[in-house]
Amino acid sequence: MRLAGALVLLAFVLCHLINHMLALVSLDMAIAGHDVLMEPWESAFGTGLLLAAGITHYANALWAVYRRRTLRMGTAEAWQLGLGLTIPFLMMIHLSGTRLGEVFLDLDPGYPSVLLNQWVFSPWKGAIQGALVLVVWGHACSGLHLRYSARDWYIRSQAWLLALAVVIPTLSLAGWVAGGSHVIRAAADPAWVGTVLADAHSGPQTQAQVMRLALNGVGLHLLLIALPFVFRSVRGLRGGKRPQLTHSSGRVVRMAPGSSVLEALQDHGIPHASACGGKGRCTTCRVRIRGGLAQLPPPSLLEGAALARIEAPAEVRLACQLRPEHDLSIMPLLPSDAVAADGRLHGGLDGRERHVVVMFIDLRGSTTLGEAKMPFDMLFILHRFFQQMTRALTLTGGHYSNFTGDGLMALYGLKGSDSRKAVTAALAGAREMTASLERLNSELAAELPVPLRMGIGIHYGEAIVGTMGPPGAQIISAIGDTINTAARLEGLTKEHDCPLVLSAAAAEAGGQAFPGVPRHQVMVKGRIEPVEFLAFADVPMGQVSA
Template sequence: MLTPQRINKARLSSGLVLFTYVTIHLINHSLGLISVAAMQAMLDVVENIWESIPGTIVLYGAFLLHIALALFALYRRRALRMPGPEAAQLCLGFLIPFLLAQHLAATRLLYSLYDGDDTYRAELLRLYTLAPSRGMLQLILLVAAWIHGSIGLNYSLRLRSWYPTLKPLLFAVAVLIPILAILGFVEGGREIAELARDPDWLSRQLAHHAITPQAQAHLDRLRDWMRGTMTVLILLVLALRLIRRQWERRRGTFRVTYPDGRRIEALNGMSVLEVSRLARIPHASVCGGRGRCSTCRIRVVGPASALPDLSDAEMKVLHRLSAPPNVRLACQLRPTGDIAATPLLPPTIAASDKLVRSTHMTGSEREIAILFADIRAFTELAEHKLPYDVVFLLNRYFEEMGRAIEGAGGQVDKFIGDGIMALFGVESSIEEGCRAALAAAAAMSERLVHLNQMLSADLARPLRIGIGIHAGPTIIGEMGFGRTVSVTAIGDAVNTASRLEAMTKEAGVELIVSEIVARHAATDLDRFPALEIMVRGRAQPLTIRSIPLGSDLAQ
């Protein structure tokens, strides 16, 4: 069955073959910085691969398949409005065949039909000295193909976890290779132009490689035929799009209502992502609508009859996210009736952000452990210091505590003044979360001792902290507005953890842990005094453990 995923894989595979060919071609050109002989030496090796029967079949088969799939992709699009890089890739993709027609006529067809000279020397003589405008067109062709392929590779790789790290290096390579190729072509052309100053050498070359006017006219007709065929195919696809549009209008329309109240009418067959783009509504889509990144996901409200069944690919992505039933991928959902759609991720999200916001960020209930920590008497300490010193001190403190939290497997939720809120077990179990929270408390206590030693000359007295840890059901999701959107947790368990941290000041201890945390962590805290307390906002008493120092847990 020809599914969108198989079509995407076929486009990627054929594109990689063509991109490999273009890369080798550009590297071959860059050897002109050494000499024309170096260019020819590499060409002799490469020709044995691409001009062999298997190489020819693979290369031309990949080209024809890539063009066919590009035309099919153009037909499948319900809206031609798209992000800039995607539009650039599309335009360059359809420009390449028109530029390639001239190149094929002047090279491969000339060699095959009229026994033309296929050496770099003859090629540079034609394209650099005799017809520089054609040489410029060939460089434009290579650069256009390189940019087209680079954009496609970027879309394919940007979801890989290692890609953000290597992206600067890959970008540098992507810029450097075509520049070196252009410089190599120019330098090789200059070498041939210097030889062409000798009239005898030039006359011998022209006499040996000249073709008749009839042959040139034949090559020009073949070039025009290739361009005309491509033009007809593009116009045919556009005409079929218009016919489909009229047919779909008769089938009916549907409406998508967005959170801001806008209600957009669209033709049946359009995806929600295409509706957003058509209406210029910002909508995240890191992978370009290929159903891979999940950043376009939406919460849907509407009758079941308006929502087509999940495809296997969409089901796989949503299952990986542990998404609730009312969450769908906007790029895959093609409603058949009116729905309300709420995008769940900000439109400015980047590929690296997507890797972090994996499972429970759409708003879900999770049992986790929550840790609050606060510096004791910090206001009194700060009023005797310069603002710069206060910022320096807090940043050192936050760095040490943040490393302790992340080292134990937790994640810092936010810094609140001189306080810290951290979550544990968001991507694991409540048991693992509670064990990690206790380990973090012990590490924070130990790091505080080290920090006090480091800052002893700047502190009138050592820093002291209070830590409260509790566990229970919370609501986790992305909350905030604009740039302040972040993953956080709310609920009674969060409030209770905050109140336990406040109680450490009254109790004169560094750490208070609820018995619930100890039970989930399967940790014996019987050596520490237990106390049953009433916490504001809770109807039932809560058993807690008062621990003088967090580092006592490590013992």
């Protein structure tokens, strides 16, 4: 209902602003455009639709103020709410001389009479009109940004949307100024002024009547916005259980009854991410429940849909939607300055120990090749190489983690805990990579002095997996002894002159048996026990052990 009401109001505002733009051509053009753009809104259906949308949107805003347990909020959310509550104060001055004046004062205003009033009789009303355009447009843009900033289409279109956000009000205000200039010149003729006022049914008492109507509207708005604060005070007198919230920083706070975790953190000045303003859309406020999970209510439909979108495990919840009734211990999973795009990161990979298959790939002889090729030729070859490798990963369910010069690191088994499937997929990925390299050598035969070669190391073990890196450039990666071992195994492909080295731990975890393939051992820095591995001249299909 909030979104539907907002979109109807936005459609009306756009029609109004476009109508103002027509005054850049001429005032007559704006008057003619009014019949096309604004007359439908003045019909019985249009007026009813607009009234329903306005009441719905307004009531939702008051309800949002009442429902909040704290008035502390993020900057973007505060701007949106503040601008929204300011609109009726400014709008009453305009409405009392137009639509409300038609209903209660029998006025028949048009562009000439409205502009005459704003630019000649009461210029202060013109200043308020300009402010109203900017406040309404700012409120609409901030609302759309909070709602859609995490969507792919919004991120791709952000430059164009920003341009429209600037151009539309600028041209509209320019048209309004152009129309005002025309009226100021025409007002030098008293006969023209008299005709305009007569057509608008405006008499000597009209200004005073319009002002009384505007003041009544402002008073009503003040009364209505006071109501949620009064009811908030009454609700606070009732008391209730105040659960204890333990933050991973060590802070322990008491939550107001019915408060969300996000509101409790904001109320006590603990920084926490919330790119969408606590609407349950961006998931940047996600937290891991460290204590009290069993006593929590299940996610609502809104929270459940958001958590499902990022494939979050059961212990991950949204702070903005979670309203616990019992003591709770939490750990934020994203930095407090996370942006909406960060909310798209996988919900189950926010720094935890888990078993995973790690693969390292390295292109052989790239240094020698780089000496024989021009830089742009070398970059082209590396681009094609990485393109083929990442394609192979995508086809076999692997995750590209990061690249290191002429090599890359990949992870298998991020989703689920079936080690057999993870190892089997990694071997399939290795086979696809070697096949892709052969095709690449064939395509670039005329460019390469010798065919490209590569080495692949695969290991299985426990690692810390999660989103890592600086804010705005985080990736899903892994750290730990398993990664170091996989990198060492990849290096052994040079010593054994083979394309693949597979750890015995990975073979056993995947249930793979390779009879007749000898096992070797190597000491890895940081490990006491040697690592067993198998070296393959060709990437095997693998066999399931008994």
